[in-house]
Amino acid sequence: MNHRIITIAKKELLHIKRDPYSLTIIIILPVIMVILFGYAITFDVKNVSIGILDRSQSKSSRELVNTFTSTKYFNTRVFLNNEKEIEPLFKKGIIRAAIIIPEKYSSSLKRKPETKIQIIIDGSEPNTANIISNYVKMIVSSYSLKINNFQIKAPIDIRPTVWFNPELKSIIFIVPGLITIILMLISALLTSITIAREKENGTLEQILVSPIKSYEIIIGKVIPYIIIAFIDSIFILVASKFLFSLKIEGNLLLLSVLGLIYIISSLGIGLLISTIAKTQQVAMMMTFISTLLPAIMLSGFMFPIKSMPKILQYITYIIPPKYFLIIIRGIILKGIGIGYLWHQVTILILFGALLILVSLLKFKTRLE
């Protein structure tokens, strides 16, 4: 390869190696994000404490209670003596839900199928309440099927089967998003800062007095970041595989190639910013606002795009992470091939080409 490009790339690696700020973003940030999103920030609801008011006190009512607590969703139970105890326990946050089994539960169960039990759920966290309600329904319906000897009497029986993520674990949903964001962060943020730094220190001018071409400077500068972004993605995938038993359904080679396209389009944003920003601080602010925030909020990483207000939905069309998120989720979770992804891939390529072209042109004229 071109010797001048290698020279620039080698020097960039030295900068990265010696700059605590870059190292933090490259090494510590992915680790923290995996740990945070993997263990702490989870949309799953587990180990919910429930209160049990068993007025029936029969063999069959105890059986029902045991069904609940034998799952990983409800682990602790608090036995209550009357309904008045529920509210203070909700307020203190000791229990999230309470099951009330009526006095006549056992006898009614023997007589007719429509036996009722009552569930009270703390709705102060709507998302959690929803999930708990679903769990309860699931558990009760499978239990009632069991005591009915699996005889279905209802004319329509719904048995939902969830594909691609049968346990609906949120980590599996989050990992692809995490890779999308970290790639964006490294490609856009670090490149924009590194070029702004050369401008700020006057070293860019010194380089430009040499016969080097502007594309050689840019390629040399971005190569280390492409490699690092790749290594980080591999790290996240491997860590997720071992820590959260993430299974990669699709083709890793395809994912790498498309990942590279995404990295290049993100680099394009970083480059464009670096041609505008005069100092590192300005570059950092601009990158945060124009890439990181949209990548987290508007890409579909945290919030589904379909449930956003219309105007925000239109904005998401110009956010490259949105397209890569569809690609990476599709490949990792669904194992889909390129045939399903042409639309997204084409848009990413167009974005990348446009951004890099504009920044190369601006980079040249900028020096005047």
Add this chain to the structure above:
Amino acid sequence: MQKEIIIKTKNLTKKFGNFTAVNSISFETYKGEIFGFLGANGAGKTTTIKMLCGILTPTEGEGYVAGFDIYSEKTKIKQNIGYMSQKFSLYEDLRVEENLLFYGGIYNMKNKNLKVKLNEMLVRLDLLHLRKKMTSELPLGWKQKLALGCALLHNPEIIFLDEPTAGVDPISRKNFWYLIYNMVNNGKTIFVTTHYLDEAEYCHRISIMHQGKIIVTGTPEKLKSQYKKTNIEDVFISLINNQTYES
């Protein structure tokens, strides 16, 4: 002996919007001399150097460096010149030798040739014992020498020095001029800007710049006798005062 012209400008002009930084300057620099550009800050010295180095396109006028046109043959010019900017554009987080290796590398120097030249340069600048030192830890005088080394490693014919001694202590300045003489003895041409008027005496010929214009060019001796002063500082002051009265 016929002197060979190595830098030549004719009515060279640079405007930034309404502001004319360099106003139609014409001069010639001969091969093997030290040509000094004198002037206050903002006189247009740096803008002139940048145009000659090919990093700034002139608004009007002609310019040739080492026989190449400053509009159309920038790349050829760049191969033949060394440039040391006002700010000593070094990488503070790189070691002394890493800085030199980097600047050598972007001039396409490689492998053995680069290593040999690096060692020669370290010896020449008396930086050999500091080669592994981090650049940020060097005193300013040493940084200045290192910056010079970076500009010289690829052995350019013409060396542009933009305020090379700004902020440096007198002893380092003296040593620096000793290095400059050394280069001239090796047949190099030096184009230097300064606002230290005592340094003008070290130059073979000088141009005094004021508000974008060259007001006078000549050898220091000639200027001193012409204006009947004992040193360049007095020549400069009387010229600038005249200019100010005129405008």
